[in-house]
Amino acid sequence: MRRAAVAAVGALALLSPAACGGADSEADQKDVEVFTWWADGGEKAGLDGLVATFDEQCDYSFVNGAVAGGAGSNAKQVLASRLQQGDAPDTFQAHAGAELSDYIAAGQVEDLSALYEEWGLTEALPSGLIDNLSVDGKIYSVPANIHRANVLWTNKSVLSDAGVTAEPTTMADFLAALETLKAKGVSAPLAIGKDWSQLMLLEAVLISDLGPEGFNGLWNGGTDWNSPDVAKGLENYKQLLSYTNADRDTYDWTDAGKLLMDGKAGFFLMGDWAPSDFEAKGFADFGHVAFPGNGDTFQWLADSFVLPQGAKNPEGTKCWLKTVGSAEGQQAFNIKKGSIPARTDVTATDYPAYQQSAIEAWKTATQVPSCAHGAACSQGAVEAANSAIGKFSSDQDAAGLQKALAAAAALGRN
Numbered sequence: 075m076r077r078a079a080v081a082a083v084g085a086l087a088l089l090s091p092a093a094c095g096g097a098d099s100e101a102d103q104k105d106v107e108v109f110t111w112w113a114d115g116g117e118k119a120g121l122d123g124l125v126a127t128f129d130e131q132c133d134y135s136f137v138n139g140a141v142a143g144g145a146g147s148n149a150k151q152v153l154a155s156r157l158q159q160g161d162a163p164d165t166f167q168a169h170a171g172a173e174l175s176d177y178i179a180a181g182q183v184e185d186l187s188a189l190y191e192e193w194g195l196t197e198a199l200p201s202g203l204i205d206n207l208s209v210d211g212k213i214y215s216v217p218a219n220i221h222r223a224n225v226l227w228t229n230k231s232v233l234s235d236a237g238v239t240a241e242p243t244t245m246a247d248f249l250a251a252l253e254t255l256k257a258k259g260v261s262a263p264l265a266i267g268k269d270w271s272q273l274m275l276l277e278a279v280l281i282s283d284l285g286p287e288g289f290n291g292l293w294n295g296g297t298d299w300n301s302p303d304v305a306k307g308l309e310n311y312k313q314l315l316s317y318t319n320a321d322r323d324t325y326d327w328t329d330a331g332k333l334l335m336d337g338k339a340g341f342f343l344m345g346d347w348a349p350s351d352f353e354a355k356g357f358a359d360f361g362h363v364a365f366p367g368n369g370d371t372f373q374w375l376a377d378s379f380v381l382p383q384g385a386k387n388p389e390g391t392k393c394w395l396k397t398v399g400s401a402e403g404q405q406a407f408n409i410k411k412g413s414i415p416a417r418t419d420v421t422a423t424d425y426p427a428y429q430q431s432a433i434e435a436w437k438t439a440t441q442v443p444s445c446a447h448g449a450a451c452s453q454g455a456v457e458a459a460n461s462a463i464g465k466f467s468s469d470q471d472a473a474g475l476q477k478a479l480a481a482a483a484a485l486g487r488n
């Protein structure tokens with residue numbers, strides 16, 4: 075009788091959704107869905123590095139939930155609707171700073187403070203960065219890296235063929251170089267992509283025109299968006315935009331990067347995920363310099379991972395987060411991603427030359443946060459700024475842009 079019942083249960087189990095690979099199957103319990111926008115090129119290579127370490131350190135299976143599109147332009151919408159429907163991935167990518175505060179305020183992510191103690195992260199990570207991951211003394215995510223946003227990448231051959239022999243360090247040099255490239259028939263002297271990439275360019279111009287303190291004030295209320303200095307910055311930005319590819323609003327950052335790789339552009343303003351993408355695509359003829367006029371200001375952003383409320387496999391997520399925070403995970407990830415480790419206990423010489431210089435610069439430079447990548451601005455502020463900058467790309471109304479950005483920044487103060 076008992077044996078028969080057991081057999082019947084066994085037969086039922088074979089027919090159950092679990093046995094068909096449904097929600098409770100053993101395979102599912104091992105799965106950790108990692109939601110990012112790192113789907114291709116250097117970004118994917120970085121993620122692959124992290125996954126290799128996860129496979130070594132954890133008895134769980136990585137499930138790739140990536141949604142392509144630079145800066146999360148598609149992923150963030152998909153994620154928002156999944157979170158709303160109670161269908162959280164096991165972990166997702168979020169930027170340190172105001173963007174993470176949005177998820178915390180919405181009660182969508184769990185407090186990780188106890189795990190920080192257990193894993194020794196409180197000592198291994200810089201306290202300033204931990205502050206950007208915390209609200210009311212609780213820490214909500216594990217950072218994978220620090221990226222630098224304000225870097226100007228160059229195509230060395232395009233510049234030398236046009237007779238531009240030195241990389242520009244001031245706005246005046248930069249405009250002169252762009253004019254030279256244009257005169258020599260370079261079709262897009264300055265390559266650029268859509269909305270958020272344009273916001274990055276504007277931010278870099280404003281760092282030059284207002285200085286780091288004035289720039290910070292734009293996001294924390296200390297600098298008046300309606301001032302003449304900001305108006306001058308917007309005019310400089312407008313001038314720079316006139317040297318960019320006209321079809322910029324249809325381009326993701328990788329399309330703009332391709333213009334540089336193909337020799338159709340001489341310059342490209344982009345974060346330091348760009349060189350790893352160039353390398354992943356076999357392009358080595360590039361140089362770099364801090365955006366003209368930014369001096370030693372390091373505009374930063376940091377990718378981090380969270381434990382969402384309602385994650386299906388919290389234990390698996392914890393193993394992912396432990397990997398992200400570990401010295402091995404950070405090395406495997408950042409060597410490929412182009413960023414520098416968030417941990418401070420690293421050996422710089424383990425990294426390629428670019429990251430070695432960024433590790434040094436991060437220690438000595440003046441740090442300012444990125445709005446486009448959520449360090450300084452809430453998601454609402456970034457969306458409003460992107461839409462204002464997209465509108466400006468076609469109507470060129472600088473006064474309208476100034477007003478719209480003032481309103482966008484006011485949304486982001488938290």
Ligand code: GAL
Pocket residue numbers: 111112117143144145146169221327345347375376377447
């Ligand atoms: C940023 C992200 C970077 C990089 C970039 C381009 O928001 O922090 O890691 O992926 O987008 O997609």
